[in-house]
Amino acid sequence: MSYDDDDYPADTFPKDFGYRAYNQDGLELEPNATGNSETKPRILLMGMRRSGKSSIQKVVFHKMSPNETLFLESTSKIVKDDINNSSFVQFQIWDFPGQIDFFEPTFDSDMIFGGCGALVFVIDAKDDYNEALTKFKNTVLQAYKVNQRIKFEVFIHKVDGISDDSKMESQRDIHQRSSDDLSEAGLNQIHLSFHLTSIYDHSIFEAFSKVVQKLIPQLPTLENLLNIFIPNSGIEKAFLFDVVSKIYIATDSSPVDMQTYELCCDMIDVVIDLSSIYSSEETAFDSGSSSLIKLNNNTILYLREVNKFLALVCILREENFNRQGVIDYNFICFRDAISEVFELRLKRQKQLENNGQDDDDLLDEQALIRHGHDAGGISRAQPIN
Numbered sequence: 001m002s003y004d005d006d007d008y009p010a011d012t013f014p015k016d017f018g019y020r021a022y023n024q025d026g027l028e029l030e031p032n033a034t035g036n037s038e039t040k041p042r043i044l045l046m047g048m049r050r051s052g053k054s055s056i057q058k059v060v061f062h063k064m065s066p067n068e069t070l071f072l073e074s075t076s077k078i079v080k081d082d083i084n085n086s087s088f089v090q091f092q093i094w095d096f097p098g099q100i101d102f103f104e105p106t107f108d109s110d111m112i113f114g115g116c117g118a119l120v121f122v123i124d125a126k127d128d129y130n131e132a133l134t135k136f137k138n139t140v141l142q143a144y145k146v147n148q149r150i151k152f153e154v155f156i157h158k159v160d161g162i163s164d165d166s167k168m169e170s171q172r173d174i175h176q177r178s179s180d181d182l183s184e185a186g187l188n189q190i191h192l193s194f195h196l197t198s199i200y201d202h203s204i205f206e207a208f209s210k211v212v213q214k215l216i217p218q219l220p221t222l223e224n225l226l227n228i229f230i231p232n233s234g235i236e237k238a239f240l241f242d243v244v245s246k247i248y249i250a251t252d253s254s255p256v257d258m259q260t261y262e263l264c265c266d267m268i269d270v271v272i273d274l275s276s277i278y279s280s281e282e283t284a285f286d287s288g289s290s291s292l293i294k295l296n297n298n299t300i301l302y303l304r305e306v307n308k309f310l311a312l313v314c315i316l317r318e319e320n321f322n323r324q325g326v327i328d329y330n331f332i333c334f335r336d337a338i339s340e341v342f343e344l345r346l347k348r349q350k351q352l353e354n355n356g357q358d359d360d361d362l363l364d365e366q367a368l369i370r371h372g373h374d375a376g377g378i379s380r381a382q383p384i385n
């Protein structure tokens, strides 16, 4: 469960269609080890020792099962992990040791916070969190000094086995106290988001989805496309999933219900598992994949492959599936529109590289893409009744 105070201008996201396999063991990279890693947005995982930072990173991005995290060793130096799941989902995650000290001379704040898109601060809700809140305040102060564009995301973590009432109470308390601490320090304009998370259910995937979405400059375009696609196809809700991590990178503007999200995640698991039984690994999931599950409450889950790494999962009423032709036709328009967004993006990015422009120009480009699609692209996605 999570909520945000407002929307922030998105940071820039370098794109190419390339894909590199990720390392199951959690790649430990030297700085600058990969050519473009310095330009990738960075997500920092910070918090007290044993708060669950490494577990989160392993469960969400490396398919570690929650129970296995019991055997994780304490992190002793910054572990940098490149995530290149799809052209939308590309960033670095830096997992910090809990005992890191900002005031140590070797701690290079400029380097660490400079290229940071989001700072995820993990607080163990099962533990006394006074010290964590002090550390959080110091972290924000330090980070904000260097980079005012960082999005601060607080994960109130390990909420499994805690009653809903005490979850809400912890969230209220942590929100209140951290906001008070920051306004006392003269920083009341800082944007904080709070998420209740656990690696033992889908909440951690949902929270990470929200974090990643804010770093995707094309998000408004993707949401727009979904908002047009859905009513025209008789669909109630749709998620655009990054198949590898099961985080959703966009959804239409209707509210997200946790149970629906879980159903969609489970569907992806089923489809991937079945595909790998019946086909070779290379072709397990490709642009021809689609899948349909009928639930016993007149609801249908319909999955369509967008490309090798993205899938659209739709929830709709059974009777609306009579018009499958319309849905499939609209889906193809939707898919074409997405690839157009990327072509535009790539073209623009090449231009920027040649001209050496900076990030702010990329924000203008967002407007350009959005305008382009409102005007043309998806308008073809009308049902053919």
Ligand SMILES: Nc1nc2c(ncn2[C@@H]2O[C@H](COP(=O)(O)OP(=O)(O)OP(=O)(O)O)[C@@H](O)[C@H]2O)c(=O)[nH]1
Residues within 6 Å of the ligand: 047, 048, 049, 050, 051, 052, 053, 054, 055, 056, 066, 068, 069, 070, 071, 072, 073, 074, 075, 076, 096, 097, 098, 099, 157, 158, 159, 160, 197, 198, 199, 200
């Ligand atoms: N109950 C519960 N335990 C969790 C959860 N997430 C992590 N843990 C446990 O918390 C312990 C510490 O997890 P780590 O991921 O090593 O914590 P860390 O923040 O990386 O710790 P340092 O590297 O020492 O800073 C492990 O035993 C995990 O199994 C959760 O959501 N719920």
Ligand SMILES: [Mg+2]
Residues within 6 Å of the ligand: 053, 054, 055, 073, 074, 075, 095, 096, 097, 098
């Ligand atoms: Mg760790």
